[in-house]
Amino acid sequence: MFRPVRIEAPAELPVSLEECKQHAVVSFDDDDALMETFLAGATEYLDGFRGVLGRFMVTQTWQVARCNFARRMVLPVPDVSSVEVTFDDAEGTGQTVPAELVQIVPEARGTLVRLSSDFELPDLEDDNPAPVQLTFTAGFGAAAEVPMPLKIAIMRLARYYYDDRLGTGATMSWSDFDRQIAPWRWMSV
Known part of the structure; x- marks a missing residue:
């Protein structure tokens, strides 16, 4: 990460x-x-x-890049209210994992981002050191x-x-x- x-x-x-x-x-x-x-x-x-x-404290949006996919990825912070998972496929085209296939679960290490087994893990762009991005919103709110x-x-x-x-x-x-x-x-x- x-x-x-x-x-x-x-x-x-x-x-x-x-x-x-x-x-x-x-x-x-x-x-x-x-x-x-x-x-x-x-x-x-x-x-x-x-x-x-x-x-x-106040809601803000961050992004973490990864070198690969995993069914279970941990964001190292609590209070995550939403997450969008995007990636660059084998051809280098930006793609988004459908929201209904992404689940966020609070846990002791932060927030678990779990990808549904219905999502087939795609091949990623070879030349990109960080083809997977997790863009998340976190905080108590306003x-x-x-x-x-x-x-x-x-x-x-x-x-x-x-x-x-x-x-x-x-x-x-x-x-x-x-x-x-x-x-x-x-x-x-």
Whole structure:
């Protein structure tokens, strides 16, 4: 499996600028751009393949390429709501596995993508190192569906970045922060 590539970014951040400013007790607009940067950084720290949560918060679309087919393929993330399986056949023509022949099942290692036995595994393009693509949508949904403890964690982290922007030694209880996000942290078993 090749490195995942984001195809479609989330439509919104899990927390709005106004929510973050209210949490940080910032009542003026002069630092909005700065606060938006910290809000985006806090979200990125938690969200996605590289984030400490190991999962997506707001729905987004990613693609993983593979060198071959298998009846059972695992996406290394939870909360997958849809998947499309495409491939380049032996002639190099792009094809799509019919949706009714693809099943997604949550499991301990992420999300299992299972191809029906009714789908005959085709010959793939020889010169292509990754002729099979799994394009999937994952996340809790819209920002309103992101669990509140995660929204609070984002606001806490953005406020910490804001308060310590000059390196003055602002403090945050990282052990409390870790306990707050722990129930939502996902790791493959």
